[in-house]
Amino acid sequence: MDLQLSGKRALVTGSTAGIGFAIALELAREGALVTVNGRTPEGVAAAVARLRKEVPQAEVGGVAADLSTAYGAEALLRQCPATDILVNNLGIFDPVPFEQIPDSEWLRFFEVNVMSGVRLARHYLPAMKAADWGRIVFISSESGINPPAEMVHYGMTKAAQLSVSRGLAQTTAGTGVTVNAVLPGPTRSEGAAAFFGKLAAEQGVSFEEAERRFFAEARPTSLLKRFIEPAEVAALVTYVCSPRSAATNGAALRVDGGVVPTMC
Numbered sequence: 001m002d003l004q005l006s007g008k009r010a011l012v013t014g015s016t017a018g019i020g021f022a023i024a025l026e027l028a029r030e031g032a033l034v035t036v037n038g039r040t041p042e043g044v045a046a047a048v049a050r051l052r053k054e055v056p057q058a059e060v061g062g063v064a065a066d067l068s069t070a071y072g073a074e075a076l077l078r079q080c081p082a083t084d085i086l087v088n089n090l091g092i093f094d095p096v097p098f099e100q101i102p103d104s105e106w107l108r109f110f111e112v113n114v115m116s117g118v119r120l121a122r123h124y125l126p127a128m129k130a131a132d133w134g135r136i137v138f139i140s141s142e143s144g145i146n147p148p149a150e151m152v153h154y155g156m157t158k159a160a161q162l163s164v165s166r167g168l169a170q171t172t173a174g175t176g177v178t179v180n181a182v183l184p185g186p187t188r189s190e191g192a193a194a195f196f197g198k199l200a201a202e203q204g205v206s207f208e209e210a211e212r213r214f215f216a217e218a219r220p221t222s223l224l225k226r227f228i229e230p231a232e233v234a235a236l237v238t239y240v241c242s243p244r245s246a247a248t249n250g251a252a253l254r255v256d257g258g259v260v261p262t263m264c
């Protein structure tokens with residue numbers, strides 16, 4: 001299928017590693033002009049170099065900006081004032097018992113996971129509507145509809161993204177712009193792999209055994225019974241970014257390995 005992404009400008013936040021990098025790579029392979037983002041110039045330069053190595057003909061740039069603040073968002077928008085496709089991928093997680101999450105952490109999670117995407121969408125959406133074409137994708141999580149007891153604050157932000165995404169989609173009626181959310185399940189990104197590697201070491205077991213236990217005990221409803229690969233999430237996101245997905249708007253699309261045990 002030709003995804004018709006050649007020449008489209010795409011910005012992917014938090015894309016120097018993990019799911020974001022996989023999305024940037026897939027979009028670049030499809031001919032999009034990709035801007036990657038991370039917090040440090042070094043991390044961004046390394047990601048750009050990796051993308052150019054993987055896709056030599058790709059037109060790739062990068063912006064170093066910490067999107068956890070309004071100031072960081074403004075810095076990014078100065079360097080990347082226009083885009084056809086915005087993928088709000090940036091997100092953090094941290095398993096902490098509810099009783100031990102202070103106000104400051106609730107607010108930090110809201111800033112990083114929700115406001116980073118809100119600020120960018122607020123800037124780009126009017127121009128997309130004026131051009132009668134655009135794509136905004138929020139990378140939420142199965143945790144948005146299946147709140148995790150071990151990080152309630154994270155689940156709150158992922159549910160908020162679903163609401164923002166659907167609400168923005170309501171404003172696009174009659175235009176060629178779509179706004180959707182994609183809900184990955186447990187995915188072997190760098191961040192998640194490091195976390196599970198630490199957990200395995202603490203338990204004195206191999207990564208594979210920790211993975212088996214996780215799906216047996218913590219995510220028994222998974223049909224996939226293994227971590228999702230970032231490229232498997234990127235494949236769905238890239239389709240949603242494509243002109244071919246015009247009839248998909250305001251949707252919450254799962255790429256969760258079947259972990260959410262409902263039909264829709």
Ligand code: NAD
Nearest residue numbers: 014016017018019066067090091141186187189190191192
């Ligand atoms: P990751 O930790 O592997 O990668 C995060 C990326 O964000 C890195 O490039 C990092 O440099 C960048 N980043 C971190 N803080 C930043 C900031 N303040 N400003 C700019 N960039 C910053 O993450 P991941 O696991 O690939 O997750 C990506 C998204 O997918 C998140 O929104 C996450 O909630 C969601 N998700 C992940 C999983 C999973 O199991 N990995 C499951 C469901 C949803």
